[in-house]
Amino acid sequence: MSGTEKTCSLADLGLTAQGAKEAVIKAITIDSREVMPGTLFAALPGSAVHGATFTDAAIANGVSAILTDAEGAKIAAPAVEGTDIALVIAEDPRATLAQTAALWFGPQPGVMVGVTGTNGKTSVASFCRQIWTHMGLEAVNVGTTGVEGAWTHPLRHTTPDPITLQRVLADAAQNGVTHAAMEASSHGLDQRRLDGVILSSAGFTNFTQDHLDYHETFEAYFDAKMGLFTRVLQPEGTAVVNLDDPKGAEVAATAEARGQEVIGVGRAKGARLRLLAQRFDSTGQEVRFDWQGSVHMVRLNLIGGFQAENVLLAAGLVIGAGADAEEVFATLPHLTTVRGRMQLAATRDNGAAVFIDYAHTPDAVETVLEAIRPHVMGRIIAIVGAGGDRDKTKRPLMGGAAARLADVVIVTDDNPRTEDPATIRAAVMEGATAEKSTDVFEIGDRAEAILRGADMLQPGDALLVAGKGHETGQIVGTDVLHFDDAEVASQAVLALDGKI
Numbered sequence: 001m002s003g004t005e006k007t008c009s010l011a012d013l014g015l016t017a018q019g020a021k022e023a024v025i026k027a028i029t030i031d032s033r034e035v036m037p038g039t040l041f042a043a044l045p046g047s048a049v050h051g052a053t054f055t056d057a058a059i060a061n062g063v064s065a066i067l068t069d070a071e072g073a074k075i076a077a078p079a080v081e082g083t084d085i086a087l088v089i090a091e092d093p094r095a096t097l098a099q100t101a102a103l104w105f106g107p108q109p110g111v112m113v114g115v116t117g118t119n120g121k122t123s124v125a126s127f128c129r130q131i132w133t134h135m136g137l138e139a140v141n142v143g144t145t146g147v148e149g150a151w152t153h154p155l156r157h158t159t160p161d162p163i164t165l166q167r168v169l170a171d172a173a174q175n176g177v178t179h180a181a182m183e184a185s186s187h188g189l190d191q192r193r194l195d196g197v198i199l200s201s202a203g204f205t206n207f208t209q210d211h212l213d214y215h216e217t218f219e220a221y222f223d224a225k226m227g228l229f230t231r232v233l234q235p236e237g238t239a240v241v242n243l244d245d246p247k248g249a250e251v252a253a254t255a256e257a258r259g260q261e262v263i264g265v266g267r268a269k270g271a272r273l274r275l276l277a278q279r280f281d282s283t284g285q286e287v288r289f290d291w292q293g294s295v296h297m298v299r300l301n302l303i304g305g306f307q308a309e310n311v312l313l314a315a316g317l318v319i320g321a322g323a324d325a326e327e328v329f330a331t332l333p334h335l336t337t338v339r340g341r342m343q344l345a346a347t348r349d350n351g352a353a354v355f356i357d358y359a360h361t362p363d364a365v366e367t368v369l370e371a372i373r374p375h376v377m378g379r380i381i382a383i384v385g386a387g388g389d390r391d392k393t394k395r396p397l398m399g400g401a402a403a404r405l406a407d408v409v410i411v412t413d414d415n416p417r418t419e420d421p422a423t424i425r426a427a428v429m430e431g432a433t434a435e436k437s438t439d440v441f442e443i444g445d446r447a448e449a450i451l452r453g454a455d456m457l458q459p460g461d462a463l464l465v466a467g468k469g470h471e472t473g474q475i476v477g478t479d480v481l482h483f484d485d486a487e488v489a490s491q492a493v494l495a496l497d498g499k500i
Helices: 051-060 070-080 093-105 121-134 162-174 186-190 218-232 248-257 305-320 325-334 362-375 394-405 421-433 446-455 485-496
Strands: 027-029 039-042 065-068 086-089 111-116 139-143 146-149 179-183 201-204 238-242 261-266 273-281 284-291 294-300 343-347 353-357 380-384 408-411 439-442 462-466 473-476 479-482
Touching: 027 093, 039 051, 039 093, 051 065, 051 070, 065 070, 065 093, 070 086, 093 162, 111 121, 111 218, 111 305, 121 139, 121 146, 121 179, 121 305, 121 325, 139 162, 186 218, 201 218, 201 305, 218 248, 238 248, 238 305, 248 261, 261 305, 273 305, 273 362, 284 305, 294 305, 294 325, 305 325, 305 362, 343 485, 353 362, 353 485, 362 380, 362 394, 362 462, 380 394, 380 446, 394 408, 394 421, 408 421, 408 446, 421 439, 446 462, 446 485, 462 485
Parallel strands: 027 039, 039 065, 065 086, 111 179, 111 201, 139 179, 201 238, 238 261, 261 273, 353 462, 380 408, 380 462, 408 439
Antiparallel strands: 139 146, 273 284, 284 294, 343 353, 473 479
């Protein structure tokens, strides 16, 4: 629902109702319970039930117009017949709603960029916001961690429904935000939530296994992500593509076919923003890169080789959105890690470090462990788990990735949700114990697992707590219990070193 006292016609929102009926619109919603007189109710198809099923409730609350598809129109017809309610039938009601919401709520920040990919979206979006901020601009990033930056706002989803998204973007603009970087999730793209967003540039990080519980096939998952370039980013926009990913060339070719300018990023020879070399130490890395024939070298106070890739992709997005390249590169030494992404949570008195990371896919676990290795002189102890009610096929793969690349693995609970935690752990253990050279332990209680892992740390070692990153709750059954990996790790280290 909108919080403004405004009215407009269906025509003002680009909508035409059956029989040329008109309606005065005072609010829009996708929830029949929020309907009041003057509301446009978007009755969308759902995975379990069609929104048009709630037409009677919407009418009882005084609905003025209903936006739906042909199926929804059939469901709503008996209730709508003989009333003054305007019925708008759209071939793709989700896309239509996104455009309608954009018109309803009004201007978004003037410069917007979006990024998709299995891993790295949050970091890239945050780095974009930080670059703009260091350039003296009012900027935010929008996604998994909510709205952060010059203006803040909580979000329940990485890519919220289009009404919530357009309201938030309009509010940000009204609060002085001129630049925004968005995470574009595959769910959000598949459900057309971003279709009303005007992007200057769009980025692609990588493509690996995730969300097959929703998309079912890799092809459908990839097609959803490609919607950012084939539908949301307009032909005059700039596509920034990680050419090192196996899917990078395909993404670049698709973007070029639409007439979009392409900035390739990575180690590939064809990359316009090319990563040449990295040198690692215990607190960060030196990075050497080439921008269209001009070589630069900067210090990044970020752990993990992949962070340099994320930083360069962010730099490419900001440049693609119109910023001066040299001004962008001057900000890079000032970037800080994103909360819950390779975050240094605590340090033992013996110098051993505890990191937390959001890695919750096989590829992400592999990437983060490979990335941390050059920074660690001793052993790597990895704590991993897997979420319940999600893709089951990735569980043994996650355990296997951890066991191949860490010296010690502790399998624990993540967010078991409504599944039996022991069953989830058993699947992760199956993959981990197949790697015979690694010590593997199973400790169901996550707090105990973190304490035990921290207790194992010797000088030069590092503990990686993977899976939950920035999250501050653990979902057990249908309850969300307070649990913050960084907080628990910090308390564990203080206790072990006799400080509490």
